[in-house]
Amino acid sequence: xxxxxxxxxxxxxxxxxxxxxxxxxxxxxxxxxxxxxxxxxxxxxxxxxxxxxxxxxxxxxxxxxxxxxxxxxxxxxxxxxxxxxxxxxxxxxxxxxxxxxxxxxxxxxxxxxxxxxxxxxxxxxxxxxxxxxxxxxxxxxxxxxxxxxxxxxxxxxxxxxxxxxxxxxxxxxxxxxxxxxxxxxxxxxxxxxxxxxxxxxxxxxxxxxxxxxxxxxxxxxxxxxxxxxxxxxxxxxxxxxxxxxxxxxxxxxxxxxxxxxxxxxxxxxxxxxxxxxxxxxxxxxxxxx
Ligand code: UTP
Numbered sequence: 045x046x047x048x049x050x051x052x053x054x055x056x057x058x059x060x061x062x063x064x065x066x067x068x069x070x071x072x073x074x075x076x077x078x079x080x081x082x083x084x085x086x087x088x089x090x091x092x093x094x095x096x097x098x099x100x101x102x103x104x105x106x107x108x109x110x111x112x113x114x115x116x117x118x119x120x121x122x123x124x125x126x127x128x129x130x131x132x133x134x135x136x137x138x139x140x141x142x143x144x145x146x147x148x149x150x151x152x153x154x155x156x157x158x159x160x161x162x163x164x165x166x167x168x169x170x171x172x173x174x175x176x177x178x179x180x181x182x183x184x185x186x187x188x189x190x191x192x193x194x195x196x197x198x199x200x201x202x203x204x205x206x207x208x209x210x211x212x213x214x215x216x217x218x219x220x221x222x223x224x225x226x227x228x229x230x231x232x233x234x235x236x237x238x239x240x241x242x243x244x245x246x247x248x249x250x251x252x253x254x255x256x257x258x259x260x261x262x263x264x265x266x267x268x269x270x271x272x273x274x275x276x277x278x279x280x281x282x283x284x285x286x287x288x289x290x291x292x293x294x295x296x297x298x299x300x301x302x303x304x305x306x307x308x309x310x311x312x313x314x315x316x317x318x319x320x321x322x323x324x325x326x327x328x329x330x331x332x333x
Contacts, residue, residue, distance in 0.1 A: 045196070047168050047189055047251060048095060050088040053156035054081065054174035055101035055147040060300050069104045070299050071174040075311050076318075080298045081107055082136065083311075084172050089140050091186035093170060097163045098144040099156045107174075108144050113137045152270025157252075158260040166254050168192070173248025177307050179314070180293020184249050187291050191225060192251045197285045200228065200277065201249035203295055211237055213245035214274040216288045228286040233267040233274040244288055246274065247295045256280055 058065035064073065071081035088096055098107060114133065121130040147159045157171060170185055178184040188199050202216055214233050217240060218226030232240055250273075259276045266272040280286060296310065297303030312322045 045168055047170050047192060048093065049097060049164055049167070050093045050095070050170040050172055050185070051097045051099060051157055051160045051164065052081070052084060052088075052172050052174050053099040053147070053153060054104055054107055055099050055150055055156050055159075056153075056175075056299075057150050058175075058299060061304070067103070069107055071104075072106050072110065073298070073304065075177070075298065075304075075307050076315050079107075079110060080177055080304075080307070081174055082110070083177055084174060085111065085139055085142075087178065087183045087185055088170065088172060090183045091170075091189055093140065093185070095141045095143060097160045098142065098174075099147050099159050100144050101147050101150065108142070111136060111139065111142050150270075152265065152268075152272055154260050154263055154271035154273040154276050157273055158257060158271070161254075161257040161260075164254060164257075168196075168198075168251060168253050171248075171250040171252060175297065175299030176248030177296045177298045177311075178247070178249065178291070178293050179296070179310055180291060184291045184293055184295075185251075187293075188249060188251050188289055191287065191289055195285070195287055197287060198253045198256070198277070198280060199251040199287045199289050201247050201291045202226075202244040202288045203247050203290065204243050205245040207241075207243055208237075210235060210240065210243060210245065214272075215240050215242050216244045216246060217242040218244065218288050221287070224290040224292075226288040226290075228277075228281045228288050231274050231278045231281065233272045244290070246288075247291075249291070253280070253284070255283065 054071045058070035061070045072079045145159050147156050211234055215235055216228055217230040218228045221227050259279045263271050263276045266275045296307035298307050313319050
C-alpha cells in the first residue's frame with residue numbers, strides 16, 4: 045500500500061527555546077529565508093506525499109497561515125510589479141493539500157499522533173516532527189518510503205549518538221537485517237545510563253502502520269508524564285515487525301538552541317545565492333576567534 049499522508053505534529057510547547065517561543069511557534073523560526081516548518085513540508089512534497097495533517101494547538105495559527113493564501117499581500121505585490129515574490133508566495137500556498145487537527149492539551153507525541161487518527165484512516169502514514177530538520181539527498185522520508193515499498197512495515201529513522209547522550213533520546217535495540225536496516229527488538233524512551241548499550245537514537249521521521257492508533261488508545265503516560273510514541277511502538281513491535289533505518293544525511297534538532305544554530309550554518313552554507321559569501325564570513329569569524 046502507498047503512503048499518501050504525512051502527520052506533522054506542531055502542538056508542543058517549545059519550552060527549550062523560550063523566550064523566543066513565547067508568542068511565536070518554534071516551527072516558524074527562520075532558517076536562512078523560510079520557517080523551519082516549510083523545509084519539512086517541502087521534504088514531504090519531494091517524497092510524493094499528497095496530504096499533510098498538522099497537529100496544532102492554541103497559538104500555532106501562524107503555521108497554517110504560512111501555507112494559506114494571503115490575498116491582500118499578493119495584491120499589493122502585484123501592484124508593485126514584484127512578480128517574483130508573488131510567485132514565491134503562490135508556490136508556498138500551492139505546495140500541498142493541508143488539513144489541521146487540534147491537540148487540546150500537550151499530552152505528548154503519542155497523543156499528538158493519535159489526534160490525527162480520523163484524518164489518517166486505515167492506511168500507512170508518514171510522521172515528520174515539526175522541529176526536526178534533515179539535510180539529505182534523497183530526502184530522509186523518501187529513503188524511508190523506498191524501504192517501506194519493500195517491507196510494508198513500520199519504520200523508524202535512527203542516527204548513531206555518543207553513548208553518554210543516549211539518555212536524551214528514544215533508543216532502539218535491534219538486529220541488523222541489511223545495509224542500514226535493523227529489525228527492532230526493544231525501544232526505550234530516554235533510558236537511564238547503563239540501561240542499554242545501543243547507540244541508535246530515534247529521530248523525527250517515521251512510517252507507521254495504522255495499528256498504532258489502537259495501541260495509542262491504551263498507552264498510559266510514560267516518561268515525563270506524557271503519552272510516548274516510543275512506548276506505543278514497543279507494543280507494536282511485539283505484534284508485528286518494525287524496522288529501524290539508519291538514514292543517509294544529517295539531522296538538526298531545530299527545537300533546541302544549539303541544534304537551530306547548527307541548522308542555520310548547514311543550510312546557509314548550501315544556499316545557492318548567499319552560501320559562498322556566508323562561508324567566507326564564517327572563515328573570517330573563526331580566524332578572529
Ligand atoms: P518536543 O518535545 O521536541 O517538542 O516534541 P516540545 O514539547 O514542543 O518542546 P520542548 O521540549 O518543550 O522544548 C517533538 C515534537 O512533537 C510535538 C512537538 O511540537 C514537536 O514537533 N508535540 C510534542 C506535540 O505535537 N504535542 C505534544 O504534546 C508534544
